[in-house]
Amino acid sequence: MFAPGDRVRVKDAWPEHQGPAHIRTPYYVRGVEGEVVRHLGDFANPEDLAFARPAAKVPLYHVRFRKDRIWPERKPDDEILIEIFGHWLERP
Amino acid sequence: MDKEAEREAKRATHDLGGASKFMCEAVDVEPHELTEFDRQVDALRGVLGAKAVMTVDELRRGIEAIPEADYLRLSYYRRWIRSITDNLLKHGVITEAELRAELEKA
Amino acid sequence: MSDLLETDGERLLTAVRALLQRKGVVTEEEIAERRAATDNASPGQGARMVAKAWLDPAYRELMLSDGTKAAEALGIPMRGMPPLGVLENAPKLHHLVVCTLCSCYPRAVLGYPPFWYKSAAYRARAVRDPRALLASEWKTVIPDDVTLRVVDSTADYRWMVLPMRPAGTEGWDEARLTAIVREGDMIGVTIPSV
Numbered sequence: 187m188f189a190p191g192d193r194v195r196v197k198d199a200w201p202e203h204q205g206p207a208h209i210r211t212p213y214y215v216r217g218v219e220g221e222v223v224r225h226l227g228d229f230a231n232p233e234d235l236a237f238a239r240p241a242a243k244v245p246l247y248h249v250r251f252r253k254d255r256i257w258p259e260r261k262p263d264d265e266i267l268i269e270i271f272g273h274w275l276e277r278p
Numbered sequence: 279m280d281k282e283a284e285r286e287a288k289r290a291t292h293d294l295g296g297a298s299k300f301m302c303e304a305v306d307v308e309p310h311e312l313t314e315f316d317r318q319v320d321a322l323r324g325v326l327g328a329k330a331v332m333t334v335d336e337l338r339r340g341i342e343a344i345p346e347a348d349y350l351r352l353s354y355y356r357r358w359i360r361s362i363t364d365n366l367l368k369h370g371v372i373t374e375a376e377l378r379a380e381l382e383k384a
Numbered sequence: 385m386s387d388l389l390e391t392d393g394e395r396l397l398t399a400v401r402a403l404l405q406r407k408g409v410v411t412e413e414e415i416a417e418r419r420a421a422t423d424n425a426s427p428g429q430g431a432r433m434v435a436k437a438w439l440d441p442a443y444r445e446l447m448l449s450d451g452t453k454a455a456e457a458l459g460i461p462m463r464g465m466p467p468l469g470v471l472e473n474a475p476k477l478h479h480l481v482v483c484t485l486c487s488c489y490p491r492a493v494l495g496y497p498p499f500w501y502k503s504a505a506y507r508a509r510a511v512r513d514p515r516a517l518l519a520s521e522w523k524t525v526i527p528d529d530v531t532l533r534v535v536d537s538t539a540d541y542r543w544m545v546l547p548m549r550p551a552g553t554e555g556w557d558e559a560r561l562t563a564i565v566r567e568g569d570m571i572g573v574t575i576p577s578v
Contacts, residue, residue, distance in 0.1 A: 210485060210538045210539050211538070212484050212485060212511075212536060212538060214484075214511070214512075226467075226469075226539075226540070226541060227467070227540070229539065229540040232539070246539055246540060246541075250533075253511075253512075253534070256512075257512050263531050264514070264515075264531060264532045264533070264534070265531060265532070265533045265534070266511055266533070266534045266535075266536060267533055267534070267535045267536070268535075268536045268538055269536075269537070269538045269539035269540070269541060270538070270539075271539070
């Protein structure tokens with residue numbers, strides 16, 4: 187579990203290149219560091235729901251990223267806030 | 279290659295955030311009234327979801343399986359009906375033979 | 385099977401509906417009911433929530449802590465809908481909502497997503513160059529000293545923006561305030577003005 191304020195890194199994983207997959211983690215934050223804003227609740231894992239498999243509930247977090255960590259070309263204090271499932275997050 | 283370019287090279291068709299090919303494309307902000315077809319597809323998806331025949335995640339998976347050229351060419355709800363059909367066939371709710379026969383009738 | 389899926393969408397819909405009806409999976413009545421319910425949702429509902437939040441601090445608190453309950457408090461049907469989250473704009477913070485992966489949209493309170501929201505250009509540009517996007521397409525200029533927070537709606541929540549109440553609306557009642565809140569204000573592409 188992660189708590190608000192925790193530094194996290196999104197896993198640099200690409201399951202869509204290993205076979206049929208349905209992923210709710212945008213490509214542009216993979217491998218990028220951000221900060222947990224809050225735990226939004228636990229929801230059935232869409233990666234299983236998408237294939238009509240039994241889906242366990244997994245924690246969902248709101249994670250904030252500095253946009254210049256993703257695309258360095260723009261104004262640094264802008265942010266991107268994304269819902270990311272816990273199994274995509276690791277401690278940097 | 280920059281880190282962001284490396285990531286972008288690995289993105290899937292539907293994963294559009296920051297996609298360079300669309301960064302210079304204008305957004306059509308004019309209102310587009312939904313057609314009768316659009317509303318019917320939308321409602322059909324809603325009923326199939328409410329009756330647990332297919333999840334919204336399965337709808338998305340089916341849309342993501344559409345090859346890039348078709349994904350970008352098809353209208354929004356034409357992608358939907360294609361995914362809905364794909365899922366109904368996968369689940370055996372309807373069969374290929376039944377669908378072929380029905381299409382020939384029309 | 386791939387050739388079947390390449391059939392024109394209108395023909396597919398007709399055939400699939402006929403089959404589903406014959407098999408008793410889905411009835412025409414169910415489709416008509418669903419359609420009526422979806423057609424009923426419109427930006428006017430979100431606008432009522434915004435206007436009430438501007439006038440009633442307790443309602444604003446509720447809206448920010450639980451958007452679903454706040455919608456239900458105004459009689460907006462939320463059963464079976466994804467949880468609603470509300471993002472509050474402030475003098476130094478502006479929110480912009482996008483769904484880069486598909487087209488997740490707070491339909492319960494805003495109705496069908498508009499055409500532009502579903503477009504590849506909006507989905508691509510909103511996260512990477514939002515200031516230029518807002519300025520060029522909506523003439524919305526976010527000052528440099530205001531943080532722009534783009535919210536990519538990727539999972540189970542649906543997000544709407546609570547914009548700031550514009551100056552010049554002092555003493556206005558709820559109905560009058562509701563009338564100035566537009567669809568785009570609640571996604572963050574525009575800002576309410578009088």
